Structures are given as C-alpha cells and as structure tokens.
Amino acid sequence: MSDHNIDWVDRLKPAAPDGATTITTERSRSNLDVDSLAQHLLGTDFLERQDRILAQIKLDPLFSKDRQANLGRPERYMLGLARSKRMRQMADRYNWSEEDYETAKYLVDDISPYQLHQTMFRQTLLEQTSPEQKKYWMDLHESWTIVGAYAQTELGHGSNVSGIELIARWDPKTKEFILHSPTLTASKWWNGSLGRTATHSIVAAQLLLPDVVDGKGETVYKSYGPHMFVTRVRDPETHKPLPGIVIGDIGPKYGYASMDNAYMLFNNFRIPHNAMLSRYSRVDPETGKYYKPENKAVLYGSMTHARKRITMAARLALARAVTVAVRYCSIRRQFHDKEARSPGGYETAVLDYPTVQIRLLPLLATSYALHYTGERMGQIYEATRSNVDGGDLSSLIDLHSLSSGLKSLVSELAANGIETCRRSMGGHGYGGGSGLVQLNADYLAKPTVEGDNWMITQQMARYLIKKVTLISCSTTNFVPSNRTESVLHEYYMTKSTDPKPLDIFSDDGNIVKAFERRAAYLSFEAHHAHHVQKRSWKSLLIQMHQLSHAQSEMILVHNFFDSLTADTTLPPATRNILWLNFRLFALCTTGKSTRDFARASAVLETQLDAIPDTIVNIMQEMRPHAVRLVDAWSIPDYLLDSALGRSDGRVYEDLFNRAHRLNPLNTLTFNPDYRTDELVKGSNDGGAILSKL
C-alpha cells in the first residue's frame, strides 16, 4: 500500500507487448510436448500429489509467503514452528502419507524446526538401536511425544568426526555414563532442531572406559572412539534445559532462518546405561567390558542415506532458478537490434542475446543431466540396500565413493547455477521479486555440509586409484566387475597404442567415450604421481579433486546418454530436443577443460577449437523450446514465489503488487530531518531501535 490509495494507479497496464502475451507467443513457437515430458521426469504420482497437497496448503493463511521476507530472525523461527505444527496437524487430519508430508514441506519451502526429528534422529534410532531400545523409542518418536535432534558436530570438529571432544565416561559404580565437555570447542554446534525445539537428542561422544589404576590410585580411562547416545535434554514441563546442560541457538546464518541450529555443553551430566545405542557395539553393565561392531561398513549407513536424495534435490533447486530466469528473460526486452529489426518493432527479448543464452541454456541442460543421474543413483541405492540387508556389504564402498564424488560436483553446479541465473536477470534479479533470495541463501549450505565439497572428492579419487592399481597389477585376464573398471581396463589395454582423438560432433556415442577416456587418463596420471613418483597424497589434493570431478562429469554424461538412448516413451520431437540438451551439457563441460581433453587425446583438436561456435548453434536450436523445457519441471507458482518467474508471464503486474500492496515498510511515514532523532512521523521514537541492538 502507498501513502494515498489513488485508483489511477490501479488502472495502469504494462507497455505492450505485456508478459502474458509474450509468454503465450513463446509457448506457441515450440512443439515440445510438456505433458509427456513432465510425466517422463516426475511421474503421475508426483504430479497428482503435488496438485492435491498444494490445494490443501493454499487454504491456510499461515502458509502465505506474501510478507515473510520482512520478518526478523526470531519471527522466522516462530513462523517455521507454527507452520510445522500445522503441517503435522494436517497430516493427522488428512491422513497424509510420508510422501504427502514431504511434498508439503517441499512446497512450503521453509526448513522445519522438527527436521532433524524426522531425519537423522529417526534414522539413527532405526539403524543403531538394540531391539529393546527401538521398541521404547520409536513410538515416542512417531507420535511426536518427544522431539529429537542429532548432535555430532562440535565447535572445533566437523568433518573429522573421530576428533570430537565430548566424552562419555563409564561409571561402574552407578552404571551410568557421564557426559562432559572438557573445553569450549567440545560444545556441540550447528545441530539442527536442538537450539530451541528438541526435547531429546542423539549425542556423539568419545566412549571412555576404566582401564587401569595408576600409582596414585586414580583410574586411568581408555578411549574407544565416538559412540552414539540418546538422552532427554529439556524438562518435559518447562522446556528449559536440564541441570548440567546448556543449550541455545547459535544465531543468524546465511539462510535457514526457521531452523534452530544449536550449541550444547554438558557438565558431568549423567545418563543411564541404556542411553548408549547398542545395536552394533555395547558395554556390558556388569563387567564394564566393551563389545565392538563386527563390520566398520555399517557405520557408512546414515551418511550415505543423507546423500541419497542430493542429486534429485539439486536438480529441482536448479530447475527452479532456471524456470524463473528463462521465463523472465523471454519476457524482458532491452535495446533494439540495429542489425535486424525484431518482430513488431519491439525491443529484443534478452533471451535472444547469446550472452544471456550462454548463461541460462547450459544450466537448463544441466538440470536435465542431473535428473538422469539422480534417477540412476536411486536405483543403485535400492540395489545396495538390498545387498546390505542380505549381508553383502561390498557394494556399499563403491556407493560411498560414487555418492561422495557426485555430491561435490552436483551441489557445486546447482549452487553456482542459482547465482548465475540470478545475475542473468540484471537489476530485477537482485530484488525480492526474483524469488531466488531464500533459495540462494538456503542452498549455499550444500557445498559445505554433509561432507565438504573439496574434501570428500578424495573418496572418489582414492577409489579410482585403487582400481588402477588393481588393473595395473593384474597379470592376465582381468575381468571388470563394474563399468568404472571396464573403462579403466579398456584404457589400460589401449593406451600404449596412442588412440586417435575422437570425433564428437558427428557421433553422440563418441562424446561419452571422450569423457571416459579423459577420466581414465586422469586416473592413471594420478596413480602415476602417487604410486610411481611417490608424491605425497597431500601435495596431490588439487589434482585428486579435479579427477573426482572429471569422473563425476563422465557419470552425468553417460547416464544422460544411456537414458535418452533407452527411452521409448517420449514423442520423437521432444526426445530430439533433449538430445540438444545432452549435447549442450556435454560440450559446455568439455569447453571448461579443453586442456585435459587434449592431453588425454580424447577429442580432435579442430573440434576443441570449434566448441564455442558449435555451442552458439545448439543454443539457437534450443532457444524456441526454452520456456516449454522449464514448464516441464512443473514447479508451481506458489513454490517459485517469484514475480519474474510466474507461469502466466504477468511479471510487471506482480512486481508492482508486491511493492505497492504488500510491503509493510510502506505503511509507515518517516521523518528525514536529521536534526531530530524522531524516525516515524509523530512517534517521537528516537531511542526505540536502540533497545534491539
């Protein structure tokens, strides 16, 4: 609202052609079958569920996003708490399935303060409890009688879990464990849902058991490494921390305003024997003897579980930003083309500029590339889980390496891509009407959480180097057990014969081969540096990171290729447009590392030089289909929460509505005279703001 409500403003329309007209024209220029593609990408179940849950959500004003960006941090937490309670109430009322509930969270897009209760707390209880513990805890969990969190990371220790400082010392007299934080850096830190919400928490601590008695009669303890415990942390009546525990929220962050990340310290806080999660390892309460887990690999479980959906989530986060940017850039016009008059004599749509295309269309292609690998990863996870349940843990290691490498690449592509989309939209991209402010702030957590992107690539590199060692040392008849081994083995068998660079322009299959050859080349090179030249692992870390990315890029390319090759459901015209996306993704990725592809003798030199022009040509072919390609992702306007990315193209009407009718700052009239401290006219409120500092 403005200072005066003047109805001449309400009658104004955008200059012609307006966004609605433009986007309708855009859609009419493409023969891509949006419905078929949406089914292909998301499936009927997903689309039906999204519609159904969206309709339910929209009925409740608590889920309105109109003014939430104006709230301060404490209010954002409160809003998140209120929304999460309401969603659980709705789940009970409407009898939501777990997927229904997940869909609601996806659409509301406000991280829930109960998030860890529903993920890591639950997962850890499921995986690490003894049968008796599971029986006791799972009912309390399911009914939200308790609210749980997961406290592993500390102020001083994140990635290196074995370095955590919190101790859990066994007291054989009382048969209790004593949780104690010996230093400030031992404080638990970042633990979601724990800062203000949780009543209970899983707690990771170094297990200490009495070992010997020293000369002065003092007990000497021996450490058995980090173990998991579960304990109540807040009083059931007052919700204040229990005596001996200090907990709080760590304060504002880049994003996730509605999440209460915690700090937590213990002062000789006693918990009973059965607080230690004892499915795999346990302490005998009578003898104080420690029983260790039979197989280390079981501990990969939760971590790998957390990474399970990262590629699928990344594709939708990126698709969301691309949807906004492609739609807006097809509507936004700037400058007349002096060389070629545009239709209708209008200024040129900015998406027609190659400098805008080169930023957006490769990201559009990337959203598709991520999709097929995300889908494939889902299959691999299911297969691995059934192997593990059947007692075969071998493929868990493969999966862990694969998921580490992909997590690093994929979260980087999406995080950087969101910002690239934002910048492609010029000035309006910086405004709240872009709908990308919160998406960007939230998503920026991904490159560093659940394994720092620059650290976990070591898993993938180490895996590849082991495979090279295996292949180089095998004397005869090596039989590859998976695709990575096949590729490395084939490279090993042919590398002495100086294989010819590939023609990647006339055969899409050769694109996949070129990516395989380059990844194999870098694997052997890294193996040589470490094992033959004996260079230290640390000195090769940058190279290892690049190797992991090269391997992950190859995986994205081959899954994209395989999926399109195998597809029989899409109309041919639509599938052909996806092949353009495949080529664009692959060539742009090649173009960023031409020296590697050249050194690996993977691509013809003349083609490496021709990549920039080829990319421009492919983009021109893709251009008419851009809006329909983003439409297929079926992201509802409610989730986009974007004036620029509205499906109906009413960009300027929506921007103006947000400013003129929804902005709470415009309800106040200020006093700009610097000689007075009065801020709001007639309020004499000079010192009020001070009380908040």
Added chain:
Amino acid sequence: MSDHNIDWVDRLKPAAPDGATTITTERSRSNLDVDSLAQHLLGTDFLERQDRILAQIKLDPLFSKDRQANLGRPERYMLGLARSKRMRQMADRYNWSEEDYETAKYLVDDISPYQLHQTMFRQTLLEQTSPEQKKYWMDLHESWTIVGAYAQTELGHGSNVSGIELIARWDPKTKEFILHSPTLTASKWWNGSLGRTATHSIVAAQLLLPDVVDGKGETVYKSYGPHMFVTRVRDPETHKPLPGIVIGDIGPKYGYASMDNAYMLFNNFRIPHNAMLSRYSRVDPETGKYYKPENKAVLYGSMTHARKRITMAARLALARAVTVAVRYCSIRRQFHDKEARSPGGYETAVLDYPTVQIRLLPLLATSYALHYTGERMGQIYEATRSNVDGGDLSSLIDLHSLSSGLKSLVSELAANGIETCRRSMGGHGYGGGSGLVQLNADYLAKPTVEGDNWMITQQMARYLIKKVTLISCSTTNFVPSNRTESVLHEYYMTKSTDPKPLDIFSDDGNIVKAFERRAAYLSFEAHHAHHVQKRSWKSLLIQMHQLSHAQSEMILVHNFFDSLTADTTLPPATRNILWLNFRLFALCTTGKSTRDFARASAVLETQLDAIPDTIVNIMQEMRPHAVRLVDAWSIPDYLLDSALGRSDGRVYEDLFNRAHRLNPLNTLTFNPDYRTDELVKGSNDGGAILSKL
C-alpha cells in the same frame, strides 16, 4: 544468554592450541613488514583517519553491530535512518571533512538512506544545472534542508536509458512541464533514497514539445529524448507524497536492507519551467524552442564518475573476505596428516591443505592486483577531468571504455571471490559469525548495477576493434597515441612472422608480454570475424565479452608489474613477497584460459602444462606470509564484524559469545508440542505470527 546462566560455561577454554596462540605463531613465521606495506597500500592519512573515526563511532551504542542481523526489514531501514542522522549530527559536531564522513560510512557499513542525496542527486545538480539553478539548489542540498534522490531507471527499462517511458510534456500556456506515467512499466523503479526518505528527486523523462497541430486540431508532440528535471515529491509538513504522485519502497532485496529503493508514478503532475536542468540543453519558455547540448560526451560525466571508485572499493570488499578466510583457515585445524606428523602433534591447519590454498591465495593476490589498477585508474580519472575542464573531451571516450571493461571484470572477481572465501571456511563459513553474510548480500548487486557486467564489455570490445581498424587501415608510419595502440600495433607488425611463444617462468616481464599478445590476438580475431567475415555483432557478443575480459586482465597484470618495478619504498623482503603475489595472480589467470594463450602463441606449451604444479610451488612460498599479507589491509575488527576473522584469533570464544550471550532467540522458551498452536511457552500466542503475513 541461555536458559540458565551457569558459570561453569564461562570458565571453559578452547582446546589447545587456541586461536590466539596459533595466530601469534603464524605472524612470527613471516618477515613481511606489515606497517610499511599498510602505508604503501593505504597511506598515512587513511590509516590515521580510520583510527580517529573508529574511536568516535565506537562510543555510540547506535553503531553496535551485535544484534542487527536479527532485525526484520522495516527495522533495518529504521536503524539505517537513525544511524545516518547520527552520522550527520557527528559530522556537524566534530567538523568532519567529506573524507571523514566517507570513512564513517565505510566502517558502519550500512548503506545510508541518504546515499543518493549525497551522490547522484548532488553530482547531477553540480553537472547539469544552470548557474541560477545551482545557486538555488546547492545550499538546500548542503544543509540537508531537502533530501534528494535520483530517478532514472524504470520498471521496464534499466540499461537502455533511451527507452524510458515517463514523459515530460511542455505546456506552453502555463509554461509548465507535465510529468506523466502512461503505463505501469513507466513507473520509476529501484531509485535509492526515494522510497521513504527523499523530499525531492531528479527525474529522467522523455521531453515532449508541441510540434504541429493535426487535422482534428490536436497538438502533435515531438520527442527530444530523455532529459533531467528536479522536483519536490513529498509534502514538507506531512512527508506524504504530493497529490498526483505515488511513491513507495519496492520491498526486500538480496541485501541493502537499510536502503529504500523506490517505485514512483506521476499522474499529470505539473512542474515549473525551471525544473528542467538546463546547463547543456534547455527549452525557451517564451518560444518553446529547444536548444540541444553542444557535445554528447558531457553526458558520460556522471556515469563515469559512479565507476571511478569501483576498483578501489572492490579491492577492499575482497580484501575483507580474504582477511576473514585467511585468518580463520590458519587457526582452524582438521585431520592429522598421516604422511607427515605436524608440529606439536596437533591436527593440520586447513590453510596448509593445497585445496584450501588454491581457493584463498589467488584471491589474496587478486586483492593486490586490483589495488594497483585502482590506483592507476584514479590517476587517469584526474588527468581526464582536467582535460575535460580544459575543453578536451577526447580522452573521455578512452576512459569510458576502460572503466566499462574493468567494472565488469573487477566486480565479478570480487563478487565470486567473496563466496569462494566463504566456502573455503567449511561449516562455520555459513554462520553469521563469518561476518560475510551482509557483505555478500550487498556486494552481489555490483555485477548488475551501473552497467550490467555482460553488457558493458561491448564498450571495451568496440573500442579495441576500432583501434584494430585504425591500425590495419593506416598505410605508413602509424604513431600510437597510447599503450593499447602500441600493443596492437606491435602485434600487427610482427604477427606475420609467427612470433615464438614466450618463456614466462624465468622472466616476469614476459608475463606482461604474454597477456598483451593474447589480448591483441583476440582483438584482431574479433575484428576479423566482424569486419572481414561480416558476422553480426549480436552473434559475436560472447566473444566480445571474453575479449574485454582478456584486455582487462592484461591491464591488471601490467599495472601490477609496473607498480612493483617502480616501487622504491618497500623493504626488499616485503617487495619480493608481492612479486610472489604477482606471479600467482598472473599464472592463475593464465591457467583459466590456456587455450587462448596457446592459440595466440603467447606461452610455451610445456609451461602451460606446468602451470598447475608451478602454482602449488608459489603458494607454498607464500603460505607463511598469508596472515601478514591480510593484516596489511588494516581492516578493523569492527568493520569485519567476524568471529572467524578477528585479528586476535579468538575465533571460538567469539562464536560462543555471539551464540550464548547475544542471540535474542535464546531469550524465549518455546512449546514444541504440535497439538497446541502456542509458540512461546505460557503466552497462548498462536495467531500472533499470522498478523504479519
């Protein structure tokens, strides 16, 4: 504050070695002379002023940054208003110079709602008013009797100023201009200081003068393009918009929460004849005749002025992020090195990992590279201004191209660099204690404001192609008039002789030559594509963008080289460390575009292959000096507002303090039971949050 104040928490210390000890050790390992380098970079005046103003600022609790990140948008605007009033009051009381005032704003780091009053409003009045207008307005401006803004950009038009839709139609009867917004997209938009603060504004509008009378007796108007007007927009008593004007704030954005960016619409709003700024062009009030400006170049003035300080500002924005990241990464430890035991048996400082170095040390070097070019740009601006004042406008075009190309590259390096620093810090980098949340959100505006980074590079490219045309077409004895022409001419004279690739490892001068050769090569290539192959300008836009960046990189490299070569003031050991920075910056930049350097025959192929290893070696040499190199930027802890980047290294103590003692969310106790809508324990406040949505 936590729920209980338990003093055992206050006695806890971080695990050894604490940050203070570590950073002291860090500093003792380097012989870099911080004081000399700080003088060299910033000068005595700057350093003295910073200390003096900082001491004054810190006395006033209004400038405390302790809790500001918790405030909502409307409160952030109010805080900004209060702070700006206070600063102006202090300027009066302490008799601050303009530089003192700028320093205060730099330290408080909260964009002022009076910002446009002090910059574009003032600058435009100074440059575009007639002598009588100047006399009338400048006093009102200086005393803040009025508060002015600058309204050019519209909802539908940003970069293309000539496309703005607001009209100013001359009414010869009343001798007034009538401001009118014919459409919604004609709304002024983004205009700083205007949404809630300003009483007046400069307004850009299409000047329409009566031309002929048509057959029906209606006056037909002719457009004379965009012109500047100045008008009161709000009532002096009520501060409400005047009748016929609608103004408001456009709502929350990525950053700049304390700035009131505006929308503004006019409904046949009449302003007097003398509202049109008439230094260069004017309308005769009696005859209605239009007098046009003598020289178009005068209009570049304000725009170039706005870009004047962008490189110097970028270097400090980047230096701030690098300061935080380098200090924190030298203190943060993670994992034991299994191949080489670290001193004291402690875990490895993360800055010792090449994967952290490769992200931070090139950015540290970049902050220095930006410095020398920023300094050089200042000299060029002064020279150009004195030429222009003397009537010679020729160098203004050179300067405009140069500043366009640099603005694009430099703001991109800084914006991306800040985020790279943030990610290098792992989990804690995502927290508010990083001190980078607001810096990042604010700085992200730079790549798209004051000329979109992907558009303005055309200026530089066009300039270079014109020079190539000039040189190619000159028959004999071409005499270069500046360095760019010399480089292009030299390249032109030798390119047919196939010049040998340069050895850039053994001669720093050859690094500069290699950058020159690559930029010249790309200039001739672009010229060939456009003028010989006749490819359209639009189809070459990506290539032109890359050409501009290549030229700008060359400028950064040669100014860095020239400045170090000419320096006689720094202690030799310190200067040698800067040479390491030079090489690191140049080689990392080369490494990103190896294919260009190879195609231009600028660098030996073997050296292109050896760049990654060479970079690792240089970083190892630089590593011990990293903390002192950032110390030299002399950024006060108050400005950093960062637990991670504190100069005394007390990282963990500060993180804990912010969480445990300063976080307002921890003053509330919540009710997590989903069966009740109560949020804060005992408050029964279930619906309160709804009223804000």
